[in-house]
Amino acid sequence: MSAGYGGCESETAPQNDDLSGALAPADVAVRVAVVVVTYNSSSDIDSLIGDLRRAAIGIAIRMIVVDNESGDDTVDRVRAHEDVILVESGGNLGYAGGINVALPLTDPCDAVLILNPDLRVESDAVTRMLAVLDGEPGVGAVVPRILDSDGRTYPSLRFEPSLSRMLGDAVCGRTLWRGRPGVLSEFDYREASYRYAHDVDWATGAAVLIRAEVARELGEWNEQFFLYSEETEYFRRIRDSGRTVRFAPDAVVRHRLGGSGSSPALAALLAVNRVRYVQLHHGRLYTELFRACVALTEVLRSYDPAHRRTLAVLASRARWRRLPAATKPEVTESFSGELDRGAVIVPAYNEAAVIERTLAPLSRAAVDGFIELVVVCNGCTDDTAERARRIPGVMVCELEIGSKTLALNTGDEVATLWPRLYLDADIEITATTVLAVLDRLARGDVLAARPRFRYGTDGAGPLVRSYYRARTRMAAHQGALWWAGVYGLNAAGHRRFGRFPDVTGDDMFVDTQFAAEEKTVVDTVPSVWRTPTDARGLLTVLGRHHRGNAELVALDSERTPRTGATTARAILRTVRGPRTAVDGAVYLGMALAARWRAGRHRAGWERDDSSRSGR
Numbered sequence: 001m002s003a004g005y006g007g008c009e010s011e012t013a014p015q016n017d018d019l020s021g022a023l024a025p026a027d028v029a030v031r032v033a034v035v036v037v038t039y040n041s042s043s044d045i046d047s048l049i050g051d052l053r054r055a056a057i058g059i060a061i062r063m064i065v066v067d068n069e070s071g072d073d074t075v076d077r078v079r080a081h082e083d084v085i086l087v088e089s090g091g092n093l094g095y096a097g098g099i100n101v102a103l104p105l106t107d108p109c110d111a112v113l114i115l116n117p118d119l120r121v122e123s124d125a126v127t128r129m130l131a132v133l134d135g136e137p138g139v140g141a142v143v144p145r146i147l148d149s150d151g152r153t154y155p156s157l158r159f160e161p162s163l164s165r166m167l168g169d170a171v172c173g174r175t176l177w178r179g180r181p182g183v184l185s186e187f188d189y190r191e192a193s194y195r196y197a198h199d200v201d202w203a204t205g206a207a208v209l210i211r212a213e214v215a216r217e218l219g220e221w222n223e224q225f226f227l228y229s230e231e232t233e234y235f236r237r238i239r240d241s242g243r244t245v246r247f248a249p250d251a252v253v254r255h256r257l258g259g260s261g262s263s264p265a266l267a268a269l270l271a272v273n274r275v276r277y278v279q280l281h282h283g284r285l286y287t288e289l290f291r292a293c294v295a296l297t298e299v300l301r302s303y304d305p306a307h308r309r310t311l312a313v314l315a316s317r318a319r320w321r322r323l324p325a326a327t328k329p330e331v332t333e334s335f336s337g338e339l340d341r342g343a344v345i346v347p348a349y350n351e352a353a354v355i356e357r358t359l360a361p362l363s364r365a366a367v368d369g370f371i372e373l374v375v376v377c378n379g380c381t382d383d384t385a386e387r388a389r390r391i392p393g394v395m396v397c398e399l400e401i402g403s404k405t406l407a408l409n410t411g412d413e414v415a416t417l418w419p420r421l422y423l424d425a426d427i428e429i430t431a432t433t434v435l436a437v438l439d440r441l442a443r444g445d446v447l448a449a450r451p452r453f454r455y456g457t458d459g460a461g462p463l464v465r466s467y468y469r470a471r472t473r474m475a476a477h478q479g480a481l482w483w484a485g486v487y488g489l490n491a492a493g494h495r496r497f498g499r500f501p502d503v504t505g506d507d508m509f510v511d512t513q514f515a516a517e518e519k520t521v522v523d524t525v526p527s528v529w530r531t532p533t534d535a536r537g538l539l540t541v542l543g544r545h546h547r548g549n550a551e552l553v554a555l556d557s558e559r560t561p562r563t564g565a566t567t568a569r570a571i572l573r574t575v576r577g578p579r580t581a582v583d584g585a586v587y588l589g590m591a592l593a594a595r596w597r598a599g600r601h602r603a604g605w606e607r608d609d610s611s612r613s614g615r
Contacts, residue, residue, distance in 0.1 A: 021053040023063045023083040026105060030060040032126055032209070033106035034113045037098030039068040041117035042077050044256065049081055051121040058127060064105045066098040069327075090329035095205070096221035096230040097326050103220065112215045116206040120254040128251035129209040132197075138576070140214040140243025141235070143203040144251035145194055154255060156204040157188040157247060161232065161278055163286070166293035170300060199244040205231030207253050214243060219454055219526050224280075226325050227266065229273040233280065240469045240583075242576045264306050268313040269323045271298065275314070280458060281465065333361070333431050335370050342419045342438035342488075343372035345411030347404045351425040352382040353609075358425055359391040365431035366393025371438070372417050375425075376407035384425075408500045420494070422506070424485035428456070428528035436524045437488045447493030448510060448519040453484040454526040463535045463586055470587035473574040474567075479521055481514075482507035483545075485529045493518075501555060505548025512552065533610040535590070542594030567591065 024030045034052055038045060045065070052063055064085045065078045069092050078086045089101055099114060106112050111133055113126065129142040146154040159165060159182050168184030178189040188200070208231070218241065222233045235245055271294050278290045291314065298311035313319045344362060348355055359373065366373035374395045377385040379402020388396045397414055399406060408422060419441035421434055433451045440449050455468045481487040487507055496513045503509050511519070532538045571584045 021057050023053065023056055023081075024060050025083065026062070026085055027108075028060070028062065029108040030062045031110045031130060032059060032061050032113050033109040033111070033212075034061060034063045034115060035099055035102040035106065036063065036065045036115050036117050037068060037095055037102075038065055038070060038074050038078070038117045039092065040070045040072045040074060042070070042072040042074045044118040045074055045077055048115065048117055048119055048121065049078075049084060051119075051123070052126075054123045055121060055126045059130065061126070062106070062109065064102040066093075066101045068092045068094070068098050091327040093328060094223065094226035094230075094326045096223045096225055097328070100220040100223065103215065106215070107212065109212050111212055112210045114205065114208050114210070115253075116255065118256040119207060121207075122252045122254075125251040125253055126209070129248055132246050132248050133209065133211050136246070138242075138244055139246045140211050140238040140241060141245050142209045142248050142251070143200070143245065144207050144253050145247075145249045146204070146206060147252060147254045149254070149256055151254075153191075153194045154204075155187055155189050155194075156206070157193055157200050158202045158204070158232070159186050159188065160201040160236070161186055161274065161290070163289055163293060166274075166290055167296070170293050170297040173297075173301075193247075194249055197246060197248055197250075200247050201239070202232055202235030202245060203247065205234070206255050208235075210238075211243075214238060214241065217241060223326065224276065224458075225273050226269065226323075227273075228270045229277040232277050236281070239579065242473050242574065242580050264309050265324050267306055268310045271310050271314055272320050272323060281462070283461060333364060335365055335368060335431065335435065337370075337435075337439075339369040340372075340417050341370050341435055341442070342421065343374060343411075343415035343417040344421045344423055344434060345408065345415060346373070346375045346423045346425050347407030347411065348375055348377050348380065348384050348388070348425040349402055349404065349407075350380050350382045350384060352384045352387055354426045355384050355387050356391060358423070358427060358429070359388060359394055361429065362431050362434060363391050363393045365435065370435060371431070372415050374411050374415050376411045376414075378402050378404065378407040378410075403502075404506065405500050405502045408506060412494075412499075418494075419488055419490040421486060421488040426530060427453075427485040428530070429486060430525055430527075433524040433527060437522050440520065440522045441488050441490040441493075444490065444492070446518055446520045447496065448481060448487060448489050448514050449522050450481050450484050450487040451522050451524040452526040453486070453529055456528045456530040460531050460533045461535065463590070464531055464533065464538050466583045466586040467538060467590050468531055470571060470574060470580070470583040473580070473583075474570045475573070479516065479519070481511040481519060483529070484527065486527055487511075503548060503551045503555060504544060505552060508548060509552055509555075537610040538590060539594050539597055542590060543597050546595050 036048065049063065052061055055061060062085065064087065066087045066089055067075050067078065068089050075086065075088060078084055085105060087101055089098060093101065111130060125144055129144060132139055132142045146156045148154045164183050165186045168180060169186055172180060174187065182188065218237050221230055225233065238245055274294055275287065275291045279287045295311060295314045298307045298314065301307040302311060346358065362371065362373055365371045373393055374397065375388045376397045376399065378399040385396050385398050388394050395414065397410055399410060419438050421437055423429065437449050437451050455472065457465045457468055482505065487510055500506055501509060532541055568588065571587055575581045575584050
C-alpha cells in the first residue's frame with residue numbers, strides 16, 4: 001500500500017467487523033477514502049454518513065467532508081460525527097476546488113471515492129466497485145449505476161463531447177429520438193448500456209471510485225471549472241493516462257438530483273463550461289463551431305426566458321467573467337521548523353513575462369529566513385531584474401553575458417546555504433514543495449532530487465497534448481531529474497562534478513552523474529512545467545534538447561545514454577489501444593522531426609515563448 005501524498009508510513013486500519021461501522025481517522029491506511037463536498041447539504045449529509053458507516057463494517061473507510069461555506073447547519077451536523085474529518089474551506093471553492101482540499105487527506109488508501117452529498121449508497125456498492133479495481137489493473141476509475149428518487153435508472157453515462165454529438169443534442173434534446181446513435185448524442189440513453197459492465201468515456205461525477213495510484217498521478221482537479229465539466233476533464237485525463245473508466249451496473253447508488261441547486265446563472269455556466277472544456281482540447285475553429293452548436297441549443301428553446309439568458313451569455317465572452325466562480329479565502333503558506341534550510345537559484349534570461357509568477361510563491365519563505373532565493377539575470381534585455389527585485393526576499397545578480405551555465409555557477413558563488421534547488425524561471429512551484437525537496441536532500445542518503453511535476457498543457461494544440469500524454473506514460477522518465485525544470489543537490493552531490501560545464505542540458509548532465517540509488521523524486525505537490533502551445537514551439541524545445549544530448553555525448557560518452565532506440569522501445573510499451581498508439585506515433589514523429597531540424601539548423605540557444613504566455 002502506497003504511503004501517498006504525505007510519503008510517510010502509517011498504521012493499517014482493521015479490515016473486518018472490529019470496525020463495527022466506525023470510520024477510520026486520518027493517517028490510518030484504509031481501502032477507501034471518501035471525499036464529499038458540501039454546500040447547504042444539511043438535509044442529506046446525515047443519511048450519507050449512515051450509509052458509509054454500514055459500508056465500513058466490511059472494509060476500512062475514511063470520510064473527509066469539505067464544506068464550501070454552507071449557510072445552513074451542515075457543518076454542525078458533520079461535526080457531530082467525531083469520526084468524520086471535517087474541513088471548512090473558508091469560501092465557496094466549487095466542486096473541483098473542494099475535492100482538491102480533501103485530496104492530501106485521503107492517503108494512505110487504495111482508492112478515492114468521490115460522492116455527492118445528496119446520494120444514498122447501497123450497502124454493497126463500495127465493495128462491488130472496489131472489486132473491479134482489485135480485479136482489473138487497467139481500470140483507473142469505476143462508476144456505479146445511479147437510480148433517481150423514483151428508482152429508475154438515470155442516464156449517467158456519457159460520450160466524449162464532439163461537434164456531431166453537440167449538434168444532435170441541440171436538435172433532438174433529451175426527448176426526441178432517444179435511441180439515436182452515440183455519434184449524435186453525448187448522453188447514452190440506451191437502456192441496454194445500463195445492464196452490463198463496460199468501459200465508458202465518462203459519467204456524471206456524482207459518484208466515482210478512483211484508483212489511488214491514478215489520483216496521485218493526475219493530481220488536482222481542474223479548478224477552471226467551478227461547477228460542471230470538471231468531471232469531463234478529469235475522466236479524459238484518466239483515459240489519456242492509458243487507463244479505462246468502467247461502468248459497474250451491480251454497484252448502485254440513489255441520487256436525489258438537483259442537490260447542487262439551479263438558477264439562470266448556473267444554467268449559463270453549464271453551457272459556457274462545455275465550450276471551455278472543448279477549448280482546452282481543440283483549436284479555435286473547432287471551438288467556435290462547437291460554441292455555435294451550444295448556442296443552437298438555446299436558440300431552438302428560446303421561447304423559455306432562461307434559454308434566452310443563456311444564449312446572451314454564450315454570445316458575449318465578456319459576460320463569462322461574471323458567471324459564478326470560486327470565492328477563495330486569502331491563503332498564505334505557513335512554515336515551521338528550522339531556518340536556513342537551503343538555497344534556491346533561478347537563472348533568468350528575458351523572463352519578464354513569468355518571473356514574478358515563479359518568485360511570488362517563494363517570497364515569504366525567503367523573507368522569513370527558511371530559504372535563500374537568488375535570481376541570476378544573464379544577458380537580459382528586458383526588465384526581468386527589475387521585476388525580480390520587486391519581490392521581497394529575492395537577491396538579484398545581473399550578468400552581461402547570456403549564459404545559463406554562467407548563471408548557475410554565479411548563483412553557486414553567491415548562495416551560502418546547502419542543499420540547493422536549481423529552478424528554471426518559468427516553473428510554477430510552491431514553497432512547501434521547495435522545502436520538502438531541500439529537507440529530503442539534507443538527510444544525506446541521496447545526493448540529488450527533484451519534486452513531482454506535471455506538464456501544464458492548458459491552451460496547447462492537439463499534437464502538443466498528444467506528445468506529452470505519451471511522454472507522461474513512459475516509465476523510463478518517471479525517476480529522471482531532467483525535463484522537470486527543477487532539481488536539487490546537496491553539497492556532497494555537487495562535489496561530484498564541481499562547476500557546471502558549458503552544456504545546454506544542465507539537468508541531463510546532472511542526471512548522468514548519479515546512479516539510480518543516489519537520486520530520488522520527492523512525493524510533493526507537483527510543480528508545473530508549461531508546455532509549448534503549438535507544434536513549432538514543441539520542435540524548438542525538442543531541437544534544443546537533442547543538441548544538448550549531443551553535447552553531453554561529446555563531453556562524456558560513457559555516462560550519457562543514447563536515447564533513440566531505448567525511447568522507441570519505451571514508447572511501444574505505452575501502447576494499450578488505438579488512442580495510446582496515436583499518441584506514441586505523434587511522439588516518435590515529433591522526435592524524428594526535431595532531430596532532422598536540429599541537424600539542418602545549427603542555431604545557438606533557442607526557446608519557445610508560447611509557454612510563457614499568460615494562458
